[in-house]
Ligand code: MN
């Protein structure tokens with residue numbers, strides 16, 4: 001017994017000594033932590049075989065990609081005059097002035113596009129269940145923002161009541177579920193049905209067509225869904241609270257008599273909290289998950305493949321994400337490569 005005790009004690013000492021050394025190494029030298037670096041992080045996310053002018057919000061951004069490889073592997077410069085995607089707006093448009101102020105916890109960290117009630121292409125819809133920005137000219141949302149924790153999860157069944165959103169101003173075309181029929185796209189939720197199951201009312205709110213976008217089956221039922229499930233696991237298994245911003249950008253061939261423009265990319269930023277998801281509870285080591293994936297037909301099943309940085313999503317969209325977080329912390333979190 002004495003012998004066993006000594007062995008046990010000696011092993012414990014060795015073990016803790018190693019753990020201490022490891023801890024010191026990790027905390028004193030970041031280089032020891034394996035870094036997954038994204039070699040294209042300075043470029044708008046156009047790294048696919050099927051990359052095209054629809055992936056960019058402006059000529060300026062497409063030009064960055066062309067400048068990187070003048071052989072023009074993506075054929076961005078069709079007429080060979082050295083200028084990429086000349087039909088796009090010259091520069092990334094500046095954000096509108098911020099005119100809408102809300103106490104909603106769903107946008108406590110900021111309003112990424114400064115959406116408000118004046119511009120129908122940047123129109124804020126502020127609900128109990130989520131906040132989103134709608135664009136009439138795209139026939140769909142640009143981004144949605146929502147808090148997810150155990151309070152939002154219950155046992156309500158999927159309501160499946162896809163329907164037009166009457167909240168849009170009078171005279172605005174209301175996208176209907178039938179607009180997607182025969183398009184080849186899924187009616188993809190931005191705020192997932194499974195994230196809002198506490199009440200029927202909450203779940204129904206996710207089936208309003210303003211929360212729906214044309215999503216390829218391979219994206220919707222592939223890595224996108226895997227990430228949604230991964231996020232709920234953080235809730236169920238670790239009791240986390242998530243602050244999620246999901247969005248789309250880029251353009252593919254319109255559907256629904258040109259009324260709906262499917263996006264070419266889908267992205268998501270998840271800020272992970274142990275407590276209330278507020279600006280005060282964010283610090284330099286706050287965990288984030290960031291992805292940007294093609295809304296295409298060939299995707300990797302692993303959502304982790306599509307991890308990137310917030311800076312890169314800001315570059316691609318022209319938005320200011322997490323804008324209410326103090327600048328120094330915001331800069332640190334945004335430059336970081338997501339590595340889950
Ligand atoms: Mn989905």
Ligand code: MN
Nearest residue numbers: 320321322323
């Ligand atoms: Mn930002």
